[in-house]
Amino acid sequence: MTFRQQVRAFTKERLPADIRDKVMSGRPLQRDDHMHWQDILAAKGWIAGFWPKQFGGCDWSPAQSYIFQEETTRAGAPWLLPFGVNYVGPVIYTYGSEEQKARHLPGIVSNEVFWCQGYSEPGAGSDLAKLSTRAERDGDSYVVNGAKIWTSMAHWADWIFALVRTDPKVKPQRGISFLLIDLKSPGVSIRPIRSIEGAHHLNQVFFDNVRVPAENLVGEENAGWTYAKFLLGHERVLSAEIGKAKRMLDRLRAVMAERHLDEDPHFRTQLNKLETDLLALEWTTLRMLDAVMDGSAPGFEASILKLRGSTIVQSIAECTVDALGPQAIAYDVARLEAETNDPAAEALRNMGIVSEFLFQRAPTIWGGSNEIQRNIIAKHALGLG
């Protein structure tokens, strides 16, 4: 069996039907949904497949990671939360101390520790280097004061990895450190932010004289910006989410057929454009994957894939709502979250589609907004400074 066939068979057999139905209809997932699927992956040893074997991974190549993501998401598996596996884990095994590796990596591989990411602040979004959450050394600990914002899933998380300012007197990028903070520490408070689809996944996280042991500093003090940039490289070939786009296109075709729009010239034109965009994105991803694997990757491929991937998924989500037409009007967040799964419940499915349309406004903003990605391409690929 090829790797693709293995992943496909495993997902088909093990992905719980209730979770798949929620994902397929675009309805918001709860912590348990994510954790249940991730426990299944952890038991198989596939949660951190691309990690080196010595840290609990399977040494997957970029191509295998891509296939894994494409196959699982297309089949309706939840988004594998990246905060531990894709973000902080690789930073710890690349730059962390032996003690940090021993303490933090097993919890990620076993899916027991839930991480979140503390980057953006109210005053530092696209201009992230201007972040002002302070960490001052006091004996063998840091005292952290400040606030992070747009912190996805912080209310479900056990730990946060945060960029903090340890030296306010130097060039902004030079005074940042990478700190691991236990969210149960006294002085941490989390306030929910409801987003436009009505769900709660975003938060504001406040630090009020939070004492963090100095041993939780990753790498060197004031070198955090380097680790933050390294972290971004780890999601590059995965940022296009081809499997998810294919899944969403399947649903758009189903809704078009249901609504007798499959012969409608406007919707056929739209569908064609989206399919063409996805074809281009898929082959761009394959080309970039090829380049990453033979070491000739130019380095800005992440920006192209992020920019196009986010836009395409966003457009598919909107087109699906357009195809629903007046059936998209009924939208009740409380019902969407409370009611049990019933894949036959068309009203709930439709609300899921609306929810996804609203939520998909986020990917063009997060992870470095698409405007920032254009800046990166202009500067690094085109030499326009």
Place this chain on the structure above:
Amino acid sequence: MKLNLTDEQTMLAQSVARLVADNSDRTGPNGGAEAHHDPDGWRQIAELGWLSAGVSESAGGFGGSREMAVVIEGAASTPLAGRLTPVFMALNMLEESGGAPDLLAEIMAGQKLACGLLPEMASNLEVRRTGSDIRLSGRFPAVAMGDAAEVVVLALDDITVLIDADADGIGKHGFRAMDGTTQVDLALSEMAVRPEMILASGDPARTVQDRARLCHAATMTAECTGLCKSLFDATLTYVKQREQFGQPIGRFQALQHRLADMFIALEEIRSLALATARAAEEGNAQSRPLSQAVTGSIDRALHIAKEAIQLHGGVGMTDDLPLGAGLRRIKMLQVMLGGGETHRQTLLSASG
């Protein structure tokens, strides 16, 4: 899966680039001397092996779809690209049919000129059968190389026909086209198809037609790649040099973002061209992705060509720069029969 060029393909690309650079004075936007067929130039490219690039080794060539795409991409900023396409199509059709090996060899050697055609390039094409008598009528309103081609290979659904360009029942009318080349309006009226003209029939003829279609799609996407690369490079160079408001205009974010989008469009054209060349290599004539790759490339190429002119400002409007020539050629790829809009109609009309 290896997607980058092999060493041999890279050498071929370099050889094409050298010849194009050596002849850059002859590639003016209005075609100039290139408006008509240039036998000496043609023999030169035959000697360099370009014409063998689309034919496999077993049939006396040295290449395949990727090699053919490399040649077209490299020649894209010259009128040669448009002239090579019908010849590559004819070569692909002849090789697939196995019908006329001597003719194939003569075309590869540059001694004979042939032009490959598909039914979607015609209006009102009609095949009338009375017993064993077959007659062809219809019009191919814009045939590149039609002025010079000695034979035409036509891939119909169930027969592949080899036609002498001077046969009875063929009318030819040459005209100057939007891209500066000479095109021929080729009319068939009750032209008799004699048995010896049929190179393949039934399933083999369908295979020939599939291959011709793949070849055509691969040449169009490769031409978009090459054209857009030069349009984009010229624009990038220009915004770094041109100063307004006391600085190079490339420092302005509004323009940087447009260049970033052009760059992405170019990368996506490359991806679609690769997808098409791959499909051609594998003989996978699945029509939806193929038509999407063609329309997707041409739509993106049009965007790049128009942005290139806009970002050059007034200079972009002058015929001294190759920008207008690029726009004209891409627009022609879009509107010609068998081109972008034909593929779009296929996509919109096919069910499923």
